[in-house]
Amino acid sequence: MIAWLLALAGFACLALAMEEHHHWLTGRDPSVRTRRRLRLAGALLLAASWLSTWATWGPAMGSVAWCGLLTLAAAPLVLARTYVNPRRR
């Protein structure tokens, strides 16, 4: 569960590091520096998510589980990006 939340947060950062999705959420274009920071944060969060699967399942099974969790974390973001409009007044 923690691993999934970390992966979700990680992917969210990676998405926000992309102009298109950043604009969708905030209505502004991110600066190059913001984008770089978001990308780094996303990568770190994904790595943290990987490590936290080890705590539950050990490195071998944990890595298998992590791959599956990545799928399960990215899917809701895709759906949210499609069906939620955060800036609707």
Place this chain on the structure above:
Amino acid sequence: MKGFRQSQSALHTWTGLVVGWVLFLIFLAGTLSFWREEISRWMRPELSVTSEIGDVADQDRMIEGAMAALARQAPDATSWAITPPGPRGAGTQAVWTERARPGERIPFRWPDATNSLWVDGDGKVVAVRETRGGDFFYRLHFDLHYMPALWARWLVGFCSMFMLVAIVTGIITHKKIFRDFFTFRPGKGQRSWLDGHNATAVLALPFHLMITYTGLVTLMTLYMPWGFLANFENTAAAFAATQPNVPAVKYAAIPTPLAPIGPMLEEARRQWGEDSMVGSIRISNPGDASARVQMGRALHHHIRDDGNQLLFDGTTGALLGRAPDGGAGVATRDAMVGIHAGRFAPVTIRWLYFLSGLAGTVMVATGLVMWTAKRREKLPDPARPHFGFRLVERLNVGTVAGLPLGMIALLWANRLLPVGMEGRWHGEVNMMFIVWGLALVHAFLRPPKRGWVEQFTLAGALLVLLPLFDQATGNGIVQHIARGDGTRIWTDVTLLALGLSLLATAIKIHRHKPRVAANKRRSSREAAMAATGR
């Protein structure tokens, strides 16, 4: 570079299409196989609750009960095979092979009412309806049905190789793989289909690559035996060296009682180490001086799919030997097979496997539908498409909707066929193929959109009705909750959820109205979307 990408795109389209319908079956059956034990439990409602038979003492009691039953039922058998349940199963299955008279050859038969029995948690024989349970979907996944297993495995291997090609070419073709990572644009016809196909493919890409590649590895000695043949005289010799089976002992024809199994079970667990469980027992020539007992370890401890076979002398109970360590090569293969089959997976990881498998199934389905969505707008006369187009369109309906319909019919047959019926499991399986066949015929008779809606509606309704039928006949979710039978509760909930999502799909297709557009090209494209079930 553009030329290369286009050539890869064509390769992707055609490798995907040619084997797409078989791949859909392989993917769907394989995905269901992750719940093999759970499906078996659902199909054998006579067996008691899993949670009541969890520890070593339960296992010993059931195995001893099975041995006693076998000794009564088939004292002269060539071999006995006993499979105690893992943590997710229920009941111990005991199968025997009759001893052939000189010159007679006994053909292989799957366990049925005439060569197997079931022992429940209390160690007593229990009458269970004859069914293949989840094992049918597992075998269907690589042995198909109605054909020799070897042909089927070659066919499945051929399709899997195409799948691997389709995945790799798909990655090359999909140029905006990172830019589109979080993107799905519904209501845009072909574009939406492409997004859906890409999303199910990319989001579960590690799974798709892993499952296709390791799937080929499971049967690598069949597909590519040359590594073996370079080092051994033949494949049989290679197998003997890497995963020793019971060395063929000659039947002595000297009646000798079997040693008690209890100490052998204890010794096996000691050999394998703490908290090990026995996964399989095979006894050759029981009741004879040449009796041998072979035990395999249960596979839910670790990823590697290795049985750690032990061999005992059946008359003395002495440990004769254990499977030698096959070295790095065998370990690598075992790990790949293990990660493919997911036998190790605890229930959380199992759900991830199942959902990834569903994503793969949807990926194949959307790929198939896209072939028509893409071509319909280019048709010279969209009202009367050419033969090839109609064929693909109708096969899509009859497979993507028809195969699940057939599988649901099999589950109904499991509930409705008379319990004592001769050849009952064949009846269940035939039902699946009959209904699937009818679905294909139906798909060719009805307009595509009607075909999609009708088949998905029927499939969804039948699936939703299954748990309700169980409830009406007095063994439904209320009883499962009262008994604390988590597996059966979740199975019923999952069946309901899957049924409702099939119904939702049908409603969505039914409600879809092509928008009236100004120019002809536009409207034909909308019609395409409607007919292909957007």
